[in-house]
Amino acid sequence: MARRATQLTPGTGKPEQIATVLEHEIRSGVLGFGDRLQSENELVQRFSVSRNTVRKGLEELSSRGLITTRVGIGSFVTFDGMPVDDAVGWSRALANAGANAETRTLRLEVIEDAELAAKLGVDNPAFIAVDRVRTNANDGHAISIERSRLPLSPELEDVPLRGLREGSLHQTLRGAGLVPDHGEEWVDIEMLSAADAAILDCAPGTPFLRTRRLTRAADGRPIEFVTSLLNPAHFALHLEF
Structure with a gap:
């Protein structure tokens, strides 16, 4: 689901802010149990941060016990x-x-x-x-x-x-x-x-x-x-x- 751009405020680390915003959406019911988060690309655009910052935010959210990650669609070359x-x-x-x-x-x-x-x-x-x-x-x-x-x-x-x-x-x-x-x-x-x-x-x-x-x-x-x-x-x- 598309969401509006979210402005982060100075003072607190950006990964922590991203995790807090997403935590609020989970606890408030905006994101239900089993729902998928936005993709990394969508989160990069939404928060106007780097991909690495988004990943750190997701790691923080995972450490709070609110999300789990699993291997999705992917491909690789074999020899x-x-x-x-x-x-x-x-x-x-x-x-x-x-x-x-x-x-x-x-x-x-x-x-x-x-x-x-x-x-x-x-x-x-x-x-x-x-x-x-x-x-x-x-x-x-x-x-x-x-x-x-x-x-x-x-x-x-x-x-x-x-x-x-x-x-x-x-x-x-x-x-x-x-x-x-x-x-x-x-x-x-x-x-x-x-x-x-x-x-x-x-x-x-x-x-x-x-x-x-x-x-x-x-x-x-x-x-x-x-x-x-x-x-x-x-x-x-x-x-x-």
Whole structure:
């Protein structure tokens, strides 16, 4: 149910204020037993705070014994049936899932992409392009191609010259203070182009799982947009509901 924006007052911590407002709604009957709270996004808009502040408020409400949380609808990519937790970085996540992957960088340079800038809502059309291919270290068969686009910023401007930190994009971003907080992802199927097929040593037209993932910082700033082509012999999308 939609609710009006709620102004928080100075003096008391914002998470505590959020918890108190929601507690009042629960105890007054506005929210009944078993009713769902607004989503995190809706609460962020309602209270004009960050997602992290909302989460702390919900933790406080939970500590008061007024709400419980449970896993809702969610999805994640798997490699040979094992979840790929890319919060630790894609390379390490694949290794943790059992992939014996060898990574080769195809491209690391500054490009301009006005269309992507418009899509992400950034003024500067300059991006750092990081393209990598992963193959099985044993027999060389294709695992994935990933094409990352990082909005060019002062924190990252020397990356094309010095390279990725320890060869890891994950470490590079965190070393620059760019920590993903939330985002969105799209998944579909793409038939390999002749160029991508040559890189992956596959036949043109081979179907691959395509993911497009946008990650943002806590303040909503875009950090990375990555398009990945994943070999469906290994990768799948797992849905929980």
